[in-house]
Amino acid sequence: MLSLEAQRALIGWEPVNSGIITTKFNTKESKIKLNIIQFYAPTNDADEEKNDAFYQQLQAVLDKTGKKDMTVLMGDFNAKIGGDNTGYIEVMGTHGLGYMNENGERFAGLCSLNQMVIGESIFPHKRIHKATWRSPDHVTENQIDHICINKKFRRAWKDVRVMSGADISSDHHLLMTALRLRLKKFNNATNRRTRYNVSALKTKEVKTVFHLSLSNRFQLLQDQLENNDTNIETPQWQSSRKCGKAHARKS
Known part of the structure; x- marks a missing residue:
């Protein structure tokens, strides 16, 4: 979902798999594009092979981003980073919540390899603005959703914090970041849309013609379905197979 x-400014987007999606935006900064990579990582209890496969796929996506571009990596890492940044001073601060787990080590290692900084660990906030997940009994809280940015653009960061008051019907809280970056219009096919003169439907004659045309189109579709004996919820290849079997029985 995008603002106008x-x-x-949208250049394009790509669904990599069920857990990773990427998008690219044009900016007013010379030769700098904004890459946003949204993801959903396996849990800490998942098989090691599954975790390894996910991180390899995510690394492949990061390798495709331009070296001069600003890249924002965000989503549910299912990783706890904690407040101890020993060994990871370059990629995280000391404002994380709790203690680092195995997935947290994987996550910090990925950030270190790609020179990315973990936002929640940099900006000091109260606990209520740190915890991104709460258990159903409201007893346990964890910081497992994260937002990262290339180290070279760290100064463009204004804040990263949890918006605990936002109702999103989830046990996760909304995580927000603010950046100093201006978008620029990008002219391509994705920005073009057909505009309809809806106000013309207020005219009785136009409204009548429109309803008639719409009814004729639906009637035509219904006739085709009845003639072909096709269910719109049945894949076309299944319908073709049924027709083939019926033809064979007649023969």
């Missing part, structure tokens, strides 16, 4: 300004 972001929609105009």
Whole structure:
């Protein structure tokens, strides 16, 4: 979901798999594009092979981003980083919540390899603005959702914090970041849309013609379905197979 300004600056997007999606935006900074990589990582209890496969896929996505681009990596890492940044001073601060787990080590290692900084560990906030997940009994809280950015653009960061008051019907809280970066309109096919003169439907004659045309189109579709004996919820290849069997029985 994009604001109008972001929609105009959109260059493109790509669903990599069920857990990773990427998008690219044009900016007013010379030769700098904004890459946003959204993901959902396996849990800490998942098989090691599954975790390794996910991180390899994510690394492959990061390798495709431009070296001069600003890249924002965000989502549910299912990783706890804690407040001890020993060994990871370059990629995280000391404002994390809790203690680092195995997934947290994987996550910090990925950030170190790609020179990315973990936002929640940099900006000091109260606990209520750190915990991104709460158990159903409201007893346990963890910081497992994260937002990262290339180290070279760290000064463009204004804040990263949890918006605990936002109701998103989830046991996760909304995580927000603010950046100093201006988007610029990018002219391509994704920004073009057909505009309809909806106000013309207020005219009785136009409204009548529109309803008639719409009814004829639906009737035509219904006739085709009845003639082909096709269920719209049945894949086309299954319908073709049924027709083939019926033809064989007649023969």
